[in-house]
Amino acid sequence: MPKSNILPPQTQDELMQRCQILAGKTLGQIAAELKVDVPENLQRHKGWTGMLLESYLGADAGNQAEPDFIGLGIEMKTMPLNSLGQPKESTYVCTVSMRQSGDLVWQDSWVRRKLSHVLWVPVEADPNIPLAERYVGNAWLWQPTEEQDAILKRDWEELMDRIVLGEQADITAKEGEYMQLRPKAANSRILVKGVSAHGEQEFINPKGFYLRTSFTKLLLLTA
């Protein structure tokens, strides 16, 4: 994906206006406007759709650990929909790091910062539809309700507690109601420094926070 020459939106209204223009277009049309090639499939281009739409909307965060629209504090996420119009995949939030554990609390966490204001952009993701022919839907802004925030907070605290205790390597994706912890790396042979249950340094597979599909389904219902 070439670097976008599109300026970031200055206001939330401007961002939503761009989303209105986006809605009803196919990925192929958008790619043509941006003069980028459409890959045959996403097998070796898993982040292509997200990068394309961020580029179109003028996201300016790049690969910084910041919300996509830095000035607006808004994070954009695509929501891939299956043939039934329901979310097909879980949503990656961010990696977990020992640097953010310990004295850090939910209110200041990386997860909460990213999820505090999200622009959800629904996109057709039925594998039977060629990539270029998939339509983008109406995007909407979401901020967690008190109830949603409370459950996300609980999930995060339970998982972070385990990490602080040196149990990160033992955490499986089965834990967490709305948010889970899963491998996040180029492959399972990638190892990073962690802390064992005995407080010693050990090498473990890097993991990241993901929103469960069951949760994003709820968000779609209330959109």
Add this chain to the structure above:
DNA sequence: CTATGATCATGA
């Protein structure tokens, strides 16, 4: 290595 963007593919 870290971060960004995610979907793939297999076992239960």
Add this chain to the structure above:
DNA sequence: TCATGATCATAG
């Protein structure tokens, strides 16, 4: 069938 665990691309 579908969630878990594994994997792919790219920038810095």
